[in-house]
Amino acid sequence: MTAVAETVQAPSERRLRITEIFFSLQGESSRVGLPTVFVRLTGCPLRCTWCDTEYAFHGGGYRSFDEIFDEIATHGTPYVCVTGGEPLAQRECLGLLRELSDRGYKVSLETSGALDISGVDARVSRIMDLKAPGSGEVTRNRWENISYLNASDELKFVLADRADYDWACDVLAQHQLIGRCPVLFSPVQGKLAPADLAEWVLRDKLPVRMQVQLHKVIWGNVQGR
Numbered sequence: 461m462t463a464v465a466e467t468v469q470a471p472s473e474r475r476l477r478i479t480e481i482f483f484s485l486q487g488e489s490s491r492v493g494l495p496t497v498f499v500r501l502t503g504c505p506l507r508c509t510w511c512d513t514e515y516a517f518h519g520g521g522y523r524s525f526d527e528i529f530d531e532i533a534t535h536g537t538p539y540v541c542v543t544g545g546e547p548l549a550q551r552e553c554l555g556l557l558r559e560l561s562d563r564g565y566k567v568s569l570e571t572s573g574a575l576d577i578s579g580v581d582a583r584v585s586r587i588m589d590l591k592a593p594g595s596g597e598v599t600r601n602r603w604e605n606i607s608y609l610n611a612s613d614e615l616k617f618v619l620a621d622r623a624d625y626d627w628a629c630d631v632l633a634q635h636q637l638i639g640r641c642p643v644l645f646s647p648v649q650g651k652l653a654p655a656d657l658a659e660w661v662l663r664d665k666l667p668v669r670m671q672v673q674l675h676k677v678i679w680g681n682v683q684g685r
């Protein structure tokens with residue numbers, strides 16, 4: 461009994477610092493376009509040069525798991541995306557991902573690739589970045605994470621210029637990533653023209669999914685969308 465009691469999480473620990481919870485269309489990944497509830501966790505240990513969610517670095521407020529579940533349920537969709545910031549920077553995120561999956565949600569996690577993803581519930585689709593040099597955070601890539609990726613996960617490269625594109629192609633080849641999971645190539649808005657990236661992908665016949673951020677096409681770069 462004692463051992464069991466020690467592993468049960470105290471109710472007060474089942475909480476997370478949250479920047480926002482909102483309902484929108486999934487703007488990226490293979491789930492693009494699907495009505496989705498986003499749970500944006502506060503905090504990130506990285507500082508990508510082109511980060512578009514700097515407002516999530518600080519602030520936010522603590523919400524219990526039950527409060528989070530209640531708000532998600534009001535939107536009536538099975539799709540939940542846990543994002544940030546860097547969600548895995550908060551230890552309790554793993555519990556949230558597990559309990560959302562227990563409740564039958566189709567859960568995705570957007571993560572920088574800088575932290576260990578091995579503890580993420582197997583039912584969760586991990587959308588993991590590999591940071592290219594243009595991000596300023598290439599040294600933060602946790603290369604061991606690649607071995608944990610499977611067909612239900614996705615690997616995302618956000619590219620600022622041609623040098624980033626060449627780097628990503630080299631990484632795909634060196635780590636034999638094609639076939640391990642879907643691969644996403646995204647241009648940094650305002651730095652790399654989508655048409656240029658599209659031309660490069662077509663010219664090289666790369667079996668990757670070129671994507672732009674649908675929510676920004678529709679609404680622009682606004683918080684809560």
Ligand code: SF4
Nearest residue numbers: 504506508511545572
């Ligand atoms: S990992 Fe994501 S949230 Fe963190 S600085 Fe980079 S883009 Fe921003």
